[in-house]
Amino acid sequence: MEINNKKIEVLFSNKDIIQRVKEIALELNKKYNGEEVYAICVLKGAVMFATELVKHIESPLKMEFIRLSSYLGGTNTTGKVNAVDIALPDLNHKNVLIIEDIVDTGLTAKFLTDFIKLNFKTKSTVFVSLLDKKITRKVDIEPDFYGFEIDDKFVVGYGLDYDGYYRNLDYVGYLSK
Numbered sequence: 001m002e003i004n005n006k007k008i009e010v011l012f013s014n015k016d017i018i019q020r021v022k023e024i025a026l027e028l029n030k031k032y033n034g035e036e037v038y039a040i041c042v043l044k045g046a047v048m049f050a051t052e053l054v055k056h057i058e059s060p061l062k063m064e065f066i067r068l069s070s071y072l073g074g075t076n077t078t079g080k081v082n083a084v085d086i087a088l089p090d091l092n093h094k095n096v097l098i099i100e101d102i103v104d105t106g107l108t109a110k111f112l113t114d115f116i117k118l119n120f121k122t123k124s125t126v127f128v129s130l131l132d133k134k135i136t137r138k139v140d141i142e143p144d145f146y147g148f149e150i151d152d153k154f155v156v157g158y159g160l161d162y163d164g165y166y167r168n169l170d171y172v173g174y175l176s177k
């Protein structure tokens with residue numbers, strides 16, 4: 001498919017993603033066993049994944065949204081995480097589920113898990129990411145659950161963007177020239 005003169009190769013179709021999301025939800029349902037969950041969606045990238053995932057969670061659930069940024073429009077991480085809007089309710093003694101789009105260097109995941117640890121004594125904290133680029137990791141952190149592992153390719157779609165575009169694609173693909 002061609003969008004904005006860039007070719008996009010499909011990596012994971014909408015069907016693949018939903019299938020995998022259901023599998024992750026099954027694991028989470030086992031873990032939570034009907035207990036209340038605070039799902040924290042990391043904007044903007046995780047929005048599609050988070051909204052799909054929560055549909056399959058069988059627990060009383062509240063959704064929170066926080067916004068961080070590390071990219072400044074390009075395809076390379078700036079190496080610094082900026083907290084743009086991180087207002088959260090009291091998460092002490094709660095089951096916290098952090099929902100991300102992708103773990104790349106791991107800086108965002110580390111920043112977030114440290115932030116939660118520093119500010120709250122949660123009942124549990126689980127970090128789930130749709131994608132995991134294990135090969136580009138710079139800090140020692142792994143998501144508790146992830147949808148798919150990918151290689152060092154810049155991907156877009158299903159919430160992930162390039163310069164703000166492509167978040168609306170219902171699949172994940174990579175940009176090829």
Ligand code: IMP
Pocket residue numbers: 045070071077100101102103104105106107108109153154155156160161162
């Ligand atoms: P990290 O802090 O380096 O792990 O990067 C995490 C953030 O960078 C993610 O939440 C994404 O918003 C963004 N990111 C990393 N890799 C990609 C990619 O391939 N496509 C789009 N965004 C990406």
Ligand code: MG
Pocket residue numbers: 042043044045046101102
């Ligand atoms: Mg992100």
